[in-house]
Amino acid sequence: MPNSLINLQPLSQPPNQADLLLTHEAIHSFVHRTPVMRNHSLNVMASCSLHFKCENFQRIGAFKMRGAVSAALRLTEEERSQGLATHSSGNHAQAVALTAKLLNIPAHIVMPHDAPKVKVAAVEGYGASITYCENTPAEREKTLKKVVAKTGAAFIHPFNDYGVIAGQATAAMELIEDVEAALDIVMAPVGGGGLMAGTALAARYFSLQAVAWGAEPRKVDDAARSLQSGKIEVNETNFTVADGLRTNLGERTFEVIHKRVPKILVVSEEEIVHAMRQIWERMKIIIEPSCAVPFAAVLRYPEMFEGKEVGIILTGGNVDVDKLPF
Structure with a gap:
């Protein structure tokens, strides 16, 4: 950090x-x-x-690293202490995972089961916990809600x-x-x-x-x-x-x-x-x-x-x- x-x-x-x-x-x-x-x-x-x-x-x-850090620094210390969460099969997943690592907090990433292996390996390499889901927007959001409810992690949206x-x-x-x-x-x-x-x-x-x-x-x-x-x-x-x-x-x-x-x-x-x-x-x-x-x-x-x-x-x-x- x-x-x-x-x-x-x-x-x-x-x-x-x-x-x-x-x-x-x-x-x-x-x-x-x-x-x-x-x-x-x-x-x-x-x-x-x-x-x-x-x-x-x-x-x-x-570039996704910029937005992930910016969003994470707007959370309170209490919110951050529970970790960060997001759904992504690509660069945003890696950005949230590395941001959490640098802040010394957990990261919980929802990824589709068919996500590229190289990107899964990168997310794992940053120490994030991965939950897999079907590759549809609805399943990503449904799975993310379960992860957030279980962990209390703060959701970092990929763009919105x-x-x-x-x-x-x-x-x-x-x-x-x-x-x-x-x-x-x-x-x-x-x-x-x-x-x-x-x-x-x-x-x-x-x-x-x-x-x-x-x-x-x-x-x-x-x-x-x-x-x-x-x-x-x-x-x-x-x-x-x-x-x-x-x-x-x-x-x-x-x-x-x-x-x-x-x-x-x-x-x-x-x-x-x-x-x-x-x-x-x-x-x-x-x-x-x-x-x-x-x-x-x-x-x-x-x-x-x-x-x-x-x-x-x-x-x-x-x-x-x-x-x-x-």
């Missing part, structure tokens, strides 16, 4: 500038300040200037929580601060919307001109449709290579996105795989498919980005290298 623990106040509304600054200060000793990388060949390919915030180098290999949103915002805050040029656009992929909402708030409060745009697979385009209809839409299926983006928006993430995000661009599965491969080959770094969605959108809609300064959050690098899509 860090030597000095900063307790944060619970948030009952979207975080403001002061909330985000306090959050960044509170979590900085728990997370890495990840680098911003550039690549000349990708700039030429995209006809714009790209700045990649590499959260694939974050602790647990993904203002504290989580505040934590995720710190990635874009650092991106904006570390890029010398004034960014025109800051992009994030959209799943449950925690990162997208946080990115939009960071652009609003810490940039003079940047707008926040989202990107999403066409096969799970609930966020793009929600932006158009003005209400939360859901996906009928969740099949996409970008497995981190299969979740529908929550009420709190939609609230911010609807107000602060003017565009969510959609791309095909083929375009996602192509963009992912280009980043692997040109930048020599490992990213997961979900990370590639914003870059795929830049390549898909070149007229929107030509000549602009574009920041892209590469969300994580937890990928099964035995099952690459290319």
